[in-house]
Amino acid sequence: MSFTRITEQSSKYEHLEAMSVRDLLTNINNEDKTVPLAVEMALPQIESLVQQIVERMKIGGRLFYIGAGTSGRLGVVDASECPPTFGVSFDMVIGLIAGGDTAIRRAVEFAEDDREQAWKDLADYNVNSADTVIGIAASGSTPYVIGGLEQCNANNILTGCITCNTGSPLAAVAQYPVEVVVGPEFVTGSSRMKAGTAQKLVLNMISTATMIQLGRVKGNKMVDMQLSNHKLVGRGVQMIVDELNISQEEAAKLLEQHKNVRKAIEAYANK
The missing domain is CATH 3.40.50.10490 (Glucose-6-phosphate isomerase like protein; domain 1)
Structure with missing residues (x-):
């Protein structure tokens, strides 16, 4: 050809x-x-x-x-x-x-x-x-x-x-x-x-x-990203703050508990 x-x-x-x-x-x-x-x-x-x-x-x-x-x-x-x-x-x-x-x-x-x-x-x-x-x-x-x-x-x-x-x-x-x-x-x-x-x-x-x-983004955020370094953990905390209008401290606790931004947001919304 x-x-x-x-x-x-x-x-x-x-x-x-x-x-x-x-x-x-x-x-x-x-x-x-x-x-x-x-x-x-x-x-x-x-x-x-x-x-x-x-x-x-x-x-x-x-x-x-x-x-x-x-x-x-x-x-x-x-x-x-x-x-x-x-x-x-x-x-x-x-x-x-x-x-x-x-x-x-x-x-x-x-x-x-x-x-x-x-x-x-x-x-x-x-x-x-x-x-x-x-x-x-x-x-x-x-x-x-x-x-x-x-x-x-x-x-x-x-x-x-x-x-x-x-x-x-x-x-x-x-x-x-x-x-x-x-x-x-x-x-x-x-x-x-x-x-x-x-x-x-x-x-x-x-x-x-x-x-x-496939539903791997919420709004415009990477809510399922892996929290593999401090920068990404900080980004995840801020996502939770922005979505739920809560304090940095509370958002950090949620993220530490659930290890995932999406799960943290869903857990807070369903409590």
């Missing part, structure tokens, strides 16, 4: 090494400004995917991200932030990267070229038809990701993708593709830049909108 790899096209800027630091920063920033507009164009695709995810997660399904390199790392980051932010279990949103956890910090050569490995990685988690698997690949051509989605489709598992090229093999395989076309990178082919930023924004949207739909 032939398609235009926009993410590999030559930068619009020449002689980067001759630019001053200010010019480098200004030009990178100018390119970065285009990313939210590209994401906006993909909102209908993102909406369709989120609706499908929510439907499955309401009946106990999980969300998986699979990717390689920057794309894989971004999926791992988004998945790892869901438990502390929304109080969900660590096996509800799972990020898998080609080459395994070692590849989070150090590239594993040729790991992304294995078309069979993603399905093996998913099988370790007993992936099933209640789950959703989203393949992340800026190029839209990563064998690890494409092979994984193909096997998911064959096993009646919902598939989506996030890519930064149109008409890619990955988008053709995904049932719910999200295509965010950000154009050539400032440094030719360095898709950790605009493409990575676009993927991060889309991942933020997917996980946040999904968790809100």
